[in-house]
Amino acid sequence: MRIFDPHIHMSSRTTDDYEAMRAAGVEALVEPAFWLGQPRTSVGSFLDYFDSLLGWEPYRAAQYGIAHRCTIALNPKEANDPRCVPVLDELPRYLDKDNVVAVGEIGYDSMTPAEDHALAFQLELALRHELPALVHTPHRDKPAGLERTLAVVAESGLAPERVAVDHLNEVTVARAADSGCWMGFSVYPDTKMDEDRMVRILKEYGLDRVLVNSAADWGRSDPLKTLKVGKAMLAAGFTDDDVDRVLWRNPVAFYGQSGRLDLDAPDEAVSDGTFEGNSILRGAPATPAGR
């Protein structure tokens, strides 16, 4: 089983996770820019985070044979913090980087005017930088939040097939399916979706435009939930090809719309086994052989 996790926050995870993910079949992933579980206090904090998504994490991932790409954005929560909002002016430069395959996570948290502005502004950036958009739907007041999200997306002029609305569930899937957007499902140990509910949705709505992710982060979450969904699909009678479509071909098709998803490209960061000279393989002999 080859797996592409289209939404996982690896900067919160350990090398043990990378090792287990690769063993489970994860060969590629996308890490969307989001918040840190606690508020940032400055634009500089975002820039350091973007550097990490564009450098350190791809290096760590490559050491375990996993291709790491990212999305860049001001997230919905921090769109409400005047200390953070000026990062919007920094985004165009980062959205031009080769490893950036979408604008995201954007969307709504509490549905404030500040969030309206950040969402519309960043959908415009997606158009200008010819990138798809990864849109987070709110955890509270979700159906109303999805409705408002889809209205802003429609108004933006970004084609629905270039937008993924994420964190869907039984209550919001029908409306999202009608919209023509890609449908993202985050499978969690306690909240959001679980693997059996995911299989029921796949049976009812089919496999088109469906993205299944672990959304694993700094909270209670499981970076192997993609594998567990694949196994649940097989147990429920789906074929290997069905699983490959949901867990590999669909995310490749969605992020491939960026024109930058070059998964075969050799990663020069690993050529000497180190990134910024700081080997992550602690305990390995630091021999500068041949150098």
Place this chain on the structure above:
Amino acid sequence: MLTETDLPPDARAALGAALEGDAWEREFIAARRRVGREAAETFRVLLLRGARADAATVTRLYERGDAGERRAVLLALPDLPVGDAALPLVEDALRANDTGLIEAAVGPYAGRHLDQHLWRHAVLKCVFTGVPVAAVASLAERADAELARMLADFAAERAAAGRPVPPDVPTVLALTPPAATGQEA
């Protein structure tokens, strides 16, 4: 010195087009998509040189750049009209542990502008991190007795730990003045 002939024809054409437009910085950022991984670094260096990028420009590109963009800035510095104003970028690269950045930072620009204390530490860091000292510009001219002492101490520490002494240590010691070996003249 890199020239346009180091680029494949399509990348050379892209370079000319980028320099004619007013958006060459975007081409600099997206170099890998424009000309491929192989040619990207040369393309970036030639863009900076062709645009005669000043200190404010290279500082902006470096600070908002990924490792590939930063390397290109460092490599281009000797041929840019920046005086010693880009020295903070070299010092930043020497604080990093990215061997690619360290290697790019110890070229002719550092050879000309970096003060002797920081320059000695840059050489020691090359030896420590495995960057070949062949990358260090002005090595024979600037290697002095204090650098020899630092390298000798480093070699002693390695020997005490039972670890190998990098072959570049004797290479550099051979360039330092005889007095630097600690023997009375």
